Amino acid sequence: MTIDWWTIGLQTINAAVLIWLLARFLFRPVAKVIAERQAVTEADVQAAEADRTAARADREAAAAVLDKVAEERTALLAEARAEAERTRVSLAETARADMDRERQRARADMDRERAELTGQMADEAGILATEIATRLLTRLPPDVLVSGFIDGLARSIAALPDPIRAEIGRDGPVPLRAARALTGPEQDQLTRQLTEVLGHPVGLVITPDPSLIAGLELTTDHAIARNHLAADLDRIKSELTAHD
Amino acid sequence: MENPLSAEPLFHIGPVPIAEPVLVTWALMAVLVGLSARATRRLSVHPGKAQALLELVVTTLDAQIRDTMNRDPAPFRALIGGIFLYVLLANWMSLVPGLEPPTAHVETDAALALIVFAATVYHGITGRGLKGYLATFAEPSWVMIPLNLVEQITRTFSLIVRLFGNVMSGVFIVGIVLALAGLFVPIPLMALELLTGAVQAYIFAILATVFIGAAVGDDADRPSIDTPDTQDPPP
Numbered sequence: 472m473t474i475d476w477w478t479i480g481l482q483t484i485n486a487a488v489l490i491w492l493l494a495r496f497l498f499r500p501v502a503k504v505i506a507e508r509q510a511v512t513e514a515d516v517q518a519a520e521a522d523r524t525a526a527r528a529d530r531e532a533a534a535a536v537l538d539k540v541a542e543e544r545t546a547l548l549a550e551a552r553a554e555a556e557r558t559r560v561s562l563a564e565t566a567r568a569d570m571d572r573e574r575q576r577a578r579a580d581m582d583r584e585r586a587e588l589t590g591q592m593a594d595e596a597g598i599l600a601t602e603i604a605t606r607l608l609t610r611l612p613p614d615v616l617v618s619g620f621i622d623g624l625a626r627s628i629a630a631l632p633d634p635i636r637a638e639i640g641r642d643g644p645v646p647l648r649a650a651r652a653l654t655g656p657e658q659d660q661l662t663r664q665l666t667e668v669l670g671h672p673v674g675l676v677i678t679p680d681p682s683l684i685a686g687l688e689l690t691t692d693h694a695i696a697r698n699h700l701a702a703d704l705d706r707i708k709s710e711l712t713a714h715d
Numbered sequence: 716m717e718n719p720l721s722a723e724p725l726f727h728i729g730p731v732p733i734a735e736p737v738l739v740t741w742a743l744m745a746v747l748v749g750l751s752a753r754a755t756r757r758l759s760v761h762p763g764k765a766q767a768l769l770e771l772v773v774t775t776l777d778a779q780i781r782d783t784m785n786r787d788p789a790p791f792r793a794l795i796g797g798i799f800l801y802v803l804l805a806n807w808m809s810l811v812p813g814l815e816p817p818t819a820h821v822e823t824d825a826a827l828a829l830i831v832f833a834a835t836v837y838h839g840i841t842g843r844g845l846k847g848y849l850a851t852f853a854e855p856s857w858v859m860i861p862l863n864l865v866e867q868i869t870r871t872f873s874l875i876v877r878l879f880g881n882v883m884s885g886v887f888i889v890g891i892v893l894a895l896a897g898l899f900v901p902i903p904l905m906a907l908e909l910l911t912g913a914v915q916a917y918i919f920a921i922l923a924t925v926f927i928g929a930a931v932g933d934d935a936d937r938p939s940i941d942t943p944d945t946q947d948p949p950p
């Protein structure tokens with residue numbers, strides 16, 4: 472076996488040249504484009520990372536805005552509730568005041584109506600009592616309508632103060648109303664007893680007045696002396712009405 | 716009788732004899748460079764099928780170099796890749812009727828081994844410095860200097876003999892079987908030669924990588940531009 476040194480040299484040169492050519496036309500261009508793609512990919516990754524960071528920041532900002540909106544909503548709701556509560560209380564107080572006022576007005580109206588009704592009933596009762604008394608007195612003897620009231624009238628006049636009693640009949644006859652026309656003996660008895668309690672003679676102008684029902688009434692400038700059933704009924708009605 | 720192991724000159728250029736391996740190598744160079752120039756003429760960031768295949772080859776080559784040398788493969792890519800592609804195609808020349816693989820001649824294998832040897836020395840000196848590279852011959856002890864020096868020669872010869880023996884034996888076997896049995900009988904053996912050629916190309920390239928890597932030393936801490944090894948180690 473022989474070694475061809477020329478061939479070894481040529482093949483060495485060939486291999487070296489081939490390696491250089493392949494580096495020039497194959498490996499470097501391919502490696503370069505791979506590096507470029509890696510750079511592009513890296514840039515894309517960095518851009519995506521930046522976008523993700525921006526998106527995260529936007530999301531956090533949106534969350535902050537949502538939190539703020541939620542807080543504002545809560546505050547507005549609380550304020551609205553407070554305002555509604557104040558309005559409710561105010562309306563309730565106004566309604567209560569209105570109700571109290573209406574209640575007082577209704578009570579006043581009811582009191583007034585009841586007073587009016589009571590007065591009306593009292594008047595009707597008085598009329599009815601007068602009617603009853605009048606009808607009942609028709610069953611009694613006629614002298615009862617006057618004679619039984621002469622002593623009472625004399626006692627009423629005797630109870631008057633002396634100056635007033637002294638003035639009665641000084642200036643002339645005194646008007647006197649009677650439930651009916653007095654008889655002669657009744658006039659004499661009345662004149663005699665009045666003269667006794669007055670201490671001086673007195674003239675009478677007697678006027679029959681059936682509205683007195685029974686009894687007498689003496690009228691002077693300074694005093695009125697009543698002793699008849701109509702006055703009693705009026706007094707009783709006034710007392711009953713006052714008690715109500 | 717013609718010696719089948721010798722490379723007889725086909726013609727001469729001046730005083731230089733041109734044998735068949737040289738001629739075939741020139742043809743391979745033309746094909747490889749021409750295809751490479753054509754394939755890389757319009758590279759794009761968005762690759763087509765051909766570019767994707769090229770990128771697959773380059774990234775696989777880079778991964779192999781990175782795994783073996785544990786450093787950036789860029790300075791060694793052209794050397795290792797060029798040797799691999801040339802040896803692979805040269806081995807497969809046995810399939811072309813009338814041609815012998817250039818690697819079936821010891822001159823071609825010796826040339827490749829010489830280049831590997833030179834590259835080992837060059838990268839060893841550039842990686843470690845002259846003093847540092849020479850110091851590697853005294854590792855682990857100065858007693859080992861003769862053995863390390865002999866190793867430089869023997870492993871280069873092992874590169875030559877391994878590739879030459881495998882390819883030459885395959886060519887001989889196919890030739891003998893073809894002469895004895897007939898036209899189509901050696902086809903399975905030729906298919907086996909495809910596998911053997913690829914394996915031998917891979918072995919030659921990976922051994923060259925190992926030798927150069929041993930010369931430049933482990934440099935895992937050196938930052939890499941295009942490798943995933945720059946990632947932070949897990950806690």
